[in-house]
Amino acid sequence: MTGMRLGMITLVVPDYDEAIAFFVRKLGFTLAADRPESDTKRWVEVEAGSGLRLLLAKAANEGQAAAIGKQAGGRVGFFLYTDDFEASYQAMKAKGVAFAEEPRHEAYGSVAVFEDLVGNRWDLIELAGTTQ
Numbered sequence: 001m002t003g004m005r006l007g008m009i010t011l012v013v014p015d016y017d018e019a020i021a022f023f024v025r026k027l028g029f030t031l032a033a034d035r036p037e038s039d040t041k042r043w044v045e046v047e048a049g050s051g052l053r054l055l056l057a058k059a060a061n062e063g064q065a066a067a068i069g070k071q072a073g074g075r076v077g078f079f080l081y082t083d084d085f086e087a088s089y090q091a092m093k094a095k096g097v098a099f100a101e102e103p104r105h106e107a108y109g110s111v112a113v114f115e116d117l118v119g120n121r122w123d124l125i126e127l128a129g130t131t132q
Helices: 016-026 062-067 085-094
Strands: 008-013 030-036 042-047 053-058 076-081 104-106 109-115 121-127
Touching: 008 016, 008 062, 016 030, 016 042, 016 053, 085 109, 085 121
Parallel strands: 008 053, 076 121
Antiparallel strands: 030 042, 042 053, 104 109, 109 121
8 A cells, every 4th residue: 555644643631722732832833723623522633743643632531531641551652753852852841841761862862751741651752863
């Protein structure tokens, strides 16, 4: 199959506006869409320049609410690439992003684990010798 690409991933959140504030103000994502679908549902997309978007979906029932912050079962489930690790790391720390560890410099690049607003674990990563 040719011409296929991953376009969007859903991230279940408890509140649209809090999620937008985190991804746009703290991580620097762009708000790509925010439109009402009903009195209680909005279609909210954010993206960070790669074309892949996150659909920020407010939990609509108990099962969805139980998945908030556990979308990868406690593992790092999301990877935020940067071309300047140190600048990105310092900017995120200054904006209150919670890092779970100090930066590491591995053979594959520089990396630090952080948590999003609901506890999902992400890698901030600059790959060695490549451009993302």
